[in-house]
Amino acid sequence: MALLIKPILLASAGVIALAGCVTTSVVPGQPSPNRTRDGAVIGGLLGGFLGATASNGNQGRNAVLGAAAGALAGGAIGSALDAQARDLRGALNNDQILIENTGSELIVTMPEGILFGFDSAAIRAGLQTDLRALAYNLNQYPNTGVEVVGHTDADGTASYNLDLSTRRAQAVAGVLLEAGVAPSRVRSFGRGEDQPVASNLTTTGRQQNRRVEVIIRPR
Structure with a gap:
């Protein structure tokens, strides 16, 4: 050696x-x-x-x-990730949507509060425009794969939270597909309460944990 x-x-x-x-x-x-x-x-x-x-x-x-x-x-x-992140930030109209560039992937985080109503997987009308802007960005950078991942807080049962997070991820992925992103590029699944980013013991922490992440990876 x-x-x-x-x-x-x-x-x-x-x-x-x-x-x-x-x-x-x-x-x-x-x-x-x-x-x-x-x-x-x-x-x-x-x-x-x-x-x-x-x-x-x-x-x-x-x-x-x-x-x-x-x-x-x-x-x-x-x-390529720098350029895609810059273009996406310019296209979005909601400062609550976070874009993190890790150097190997982009993580677009959308909190539950702007996406869904309480205990619902129906996307709010106000977010349709931003999701379609995201889809347009994905189509401008076609050499990427996309994972849509739903997350919840720890309130309720683990099985219910997993189901809710899965349905929410599917709803977001559905808008991307309807806007023209190729199905072969998109996967969606829920993580339930298994991957918190903050404490579930506080109101603020639970709000942060209820989210959908769109992970964009070069391929």
Whole structure:
């Protein structure tokens, strides 16, 4: 393993230098760092490691080539996510819809209060326009897969919450499909109360947990 350290360090230095040349892109109003650069660094380090561990006797050259290829691929993914997040934020008319760019995916979070009435899976009329704007954005970036995931708080029984979250996810996915997003790209399912983002012991926490997430991943 010690023999691999030098080529990996060499590749890493090249990745950091390459990432420094990548254009910065920030989504207004969102805590979004430079995901293009992040993707380049992560992809480059992975590519460099895989190249260095190749068994053809050319670990140094493989590490550098792998790092360069990985950096370019990772940078391209990060750049596409930056652009898609920026376009989506500009198209939405509701500041309560949150967009998080993790560097490998976009997570669009819509709280229950703007989507549904109490104990209901019927989408409010006021959100139809934003959901159709989301669908338009997805169609502008067709090389992505989409997961629509429903979540609830812990009030009520686990089985009821799972059913409600599933029906809500299906309702959101249905609008996306009706607006022209290809069915092969969209999956929907509920998580019930299993993945809280806040405490269920407070009113504010329960409100945060009742949500639908649309997760957009490059593919």
